[in-house]
Amino acid sequence: MLGYDTIYYRGEDDYHLFQLARQEGRMILTRNTKLVPKRSEDRILRVTEDKPLLQLRELFQKGHISLDQENLFSRCLLCNTTLNQISREEVEGKVPDFIFYQQKEFFQCPECRKIYWQGSHPEKMARRIDELKTSTKSQAPD
Numbered sequence: 001m002l003g004y005d006t007i008y009y010r011g012e013d014d015y016h017l018f019q020l021a022r023q024e025g026r027m028i029l030t031r032n033t034k035l036v037p038k039r040s041e042d043r044i045l046r047v048t049e050d051k052p053l054l055q056l057r058e059l060f061q062k063g064h065i066s067l068d069q070e071n072l073f074s075r076c077l078l079c080n081t082t083l084n085q086i087s088r089e090e091v092e093g094k095v096p097d098f099i100f101y102q103q104k105e106f107f108q109c110p111e112c113r114k115i116y117w118q119g120s121h122p123e124k125m126a127r128r129i130d131e132l133k134t135s136t137k138s139q140a141p142d
């Protein structure tokens with residue numbers, strides 16, 4: 001949602017988790033307090049909250065992430081690939097007519113070919129980001 005390059009590790013093997021993180025230059029984000037770095041290059045970021053929105057707020061408040069308007073929804077929600085802007089002509093017939101006439105800008109995932117437009121992301125997600133912006137703003141010093 002926020003445009004960060006992220007993957008969810010579903011394996012149970014710590015060795016492979018660290019190996020993958022090193023290979024792809026990733027930081028490991030976890031609530032697991034038993035997971036400790038194996039090498040100096042291993043980077044682990046711990047969150048204490050257990051609800052996703054609170055975890056996001058925690059990362060924001062600790063300064064690990066930022067809400068850059070230009071990065072919001074810049075990646076495919078299905079496969080994490082950065083979206084490309086595509087012309088309206090390329091989209092015609094591939095999205096519902098009313099969307100085609102309503103929208104000016106369209107984006108496509110070069111990997112899975114999914115087409116996005118303003119408002120195509122689930123409303124709940126957009127609302128969550130708004131909530132996050134509001135909640136973090138209200139706690140900022142005057």
Ligand SMILES: [Zn+2]
Pocket residue numbers: 076077078079080081109110111112113114
């Ligand atoms: Zn995709």
